[in-house]
Amino acid sequence: MSLSAHDIRELFLSFFEKKGHTRVKSAPLVPENDPTLLFVNAGMVPFKNVFLGIEKRPYTRAVSCQKCLRVSGKHNDLEQVGYTSRHHTFFEMLGNFSFGDYFKESAIEYAWEFVTGVLKLSEEKLFVSVYRDDEEAYRIWNEIIGIPSERIWKLGEEDNFWQMGETGPCGPSSEIYVDRGEEYEGDERYLEIWNLVFMQYNRDEKGNLTPLPKPNIDTGMGLERIASVLQNTKTNYEIDIIYPLIEFGEGVSGHKYGESSEGDVALRVIADHLRALTFAIGDGVLPSNEGRGYVIRRILRRALRFGYKLGIKDPFLHRGIDLVVEIMKSPYPELEMSREFIKGVVKGEEERFIRTLRAGMQAVEELIERAKEEGRDTLRGEEVFTAYDTYGFPLDLIDEIARERGLKIDIAGFHKEMEKQRERARKHFKVETKKVKPVYQHLKEIGKHPGSWDTSTTSTRQSSQV
Numbered sequence: 001m002s003l004s005a006h007d008i009r010e011l012f013l014s015f016f017e018k019k020g021h022t023r024v025k026s027a028p029l030v031p032e033n034d035p036t037l038l039f040v041n042a043g044m045v046p047f048k049n050v051f052l053g054i055e056k057r058p059y060t061r062a063v064s065c066q067k068c069l070r071v072s073g074k075h076n077d078l079e080q081v082g083y084t085s086r087h088h089t090f091f092e093m094l095g096n097f098s099f100g101d102y103f104k105e106s107a108i109e110y111a112w113e114f115v116t117g118v119l120k121l122s123e124e125k126l127f128v129s130v131y132r133d134d135e136e137a138y139r140i141w142n143e144i145i146g147i148p149s150e151r152i153w154k155l156g157e158e159d160n161f162w163q164m165g166e167t168g169p170c171g172p173s174s175e176i177y178v179d180r181g182e183e184y185e186g187d188e189r190y191l192e193i194w195n196l197v198f199m200q201y202n203r204d205e206k207g208n209l210t211p212l213p214k215p216n217i218d219t220g221m222g223l224e225r226i227a228s229v230l231q232n233t234k235t236n237y238e239i240d241i242i243y244p245l246i247e248f249g250e251g252v253s254g255h256k257y258g259e260s261s262e263g264d265v266a267l268r269v270i271a272d273h274l275r276a277l278t279f280a281i282g283d284g285v286l287p288s289n290e291g292r293g294y295v296i297r298r299i300l301r302r303a304l305r306f307g308y309k310l311g312i313k314d315p316f317l318h319r320g321i322d323l324v325v326e327i328m329k330s331p332y333p334e335l336e337m338s339r340e341f342i343k344g345v346v347k348g349e350e351e352r353f354i355r356t357l358r359a360g361m362q363a364v365e366e367l368i369e370r371a372k373e374e375g376r377d378t379l380r381g382e383e384v385f386t387a388y389d390t391y392g393f394p395l396d397l398i399d400e401i402a403r404e405r406g407l408k409i410d411i412a413g414f415h416k417e418m419e420k421q422r423e424r425a426r427k428h429f430k431v432e433t434k435k436v437k438p439v440y441q442h443l444k445e446i447g448k449h450p451g452s453w454d455t456s457t458t459s460t461r462q463s464s465q466v
Helices: 005-018 045-051 104-118 135-145 223-230 243-253 261-282 291-309 317-328 334-373 381-391 395-404 411-445 456-465
Strands: 022-024 061-069 090-099 126-131 152-155 161-163 168-179 190-203 209-222
Touching: 005 022, 005 061, 005 090, 005 104, 005 223, 045 061, 045 090, 045 209, 061 261, 090 104, 090 223, 090 261, 104 135, 104 168, 104 190, 104 209, 126 135, 135 152, 135 168, 161 190, 168 209, 190 223, 209 223, 243 261, 243 291, 243 317, 261 291, 261 317, 261 334, 291 317, 291 334, 291 395, 317 334, 334 381, 334 395, 381 395, 381 411
Parallel strands: 022 061, 126 152
Antiparallel strands: 061 090, 090 209, 126 168, 161 168, 168 190, 190 209
16 A cells, blocks of 8 residues: 555544544654753653653643654664665654553554554564563454464563663563565564553662553654555655655765665765754754754764765755755644745855865875775874864764774774863963963053053044944
8 A cells, every 4th residue: 555654644643533542743853841862762752751640631642743853862873874774863753642541452453453454554464572471462462453373473671671761661562563575684574663662660770660550552653664664665765755855865966876885875864864954953953062953963964974975065955955845844834934044054054064074074085095005994093183173074974984984993092182182272371371461460560451441543443444
């Protein structure tokens, strides 16, 4: 069954609305009142305080399609993006939630009805996994849904047990997989499409589990992944809401998707990062040198570098913002209002970094060639520092370029050089301070200080130049 991503999103939301769920609009990518996260990275994040019992909502059932960004902390997919068929920085997570209302049986029945009855996936191609000790979930799938035991996999804690943190709400999970056929291998053949989490325990500091008075349901299904299954694309990047961005990259670079592995990686990076930049900046995150802003700056610079590898030597990302907005403005109309602002921010950032990129890329390539000629597998700390200090080339980009060429970088040596520079700067500051101090002392002795200096001559000179 071929459905557009927009169709799938609306089918999901309306299905659960009919099951008594309140449709909740996607929260911004910046979490509210949660200093533990830089960005919302899962559908349940906006409901975290509800699950913890801190916050009350006027409903006990919810359904949402949540914007997510996985680029920091435990869930950091940035460096995998482009190299794999499924990793993204920005993605949408479909989810239905129960806050002390229904539990396992209803959650499983709803999921099965949606994938087989609404999406029309063949039952024979579907497999499920359960936590090895969760006999209740196994029984529901086997006896109530009717899935034969050979298509139910019992897995361990790493695969099928979810927890919010080291302590707090947790519980077993159950996942639905689709068999995509013999032409695929491993995870690509048996593709996980939906994760159902049964939050039924609280874990204390000693690791002990006690049942929650009101267990909860938290499910998540990646929109891009299920769209790939239904549209029968080899990867997520060929689906209808992403492939036009691949075509944009083809247009500005002259490279065709599918012609080379290296070119495909670069085109996927550009497509993915354009979506991330559009949504993050649209939600108010501006490029900077710290926190969320630095993450966005890294994404933009990474996309520029992969464009550079395709021969794109001038700013180009801002030209792709219009396409993202056109594709996504139906479910996210706020993008239309922010369009020109987002383009301006991206263009300004590109223009500032492109000069650094041109000079720095050549310097880093020369360092890599020298290391290979000398039989080294590591760029020395002082070499990395020179590229960083002389050209302003970011450490994370140097690291990624080196890894692409089979080299490591000496991080400890780099930081040692950084500390030497800081020490030189401190000493220089002290010397300069000593030079300036006698001047102030002399002025003080003759009864003058900077605030009393006659500025009329300077002012007259400045006004004559205007």
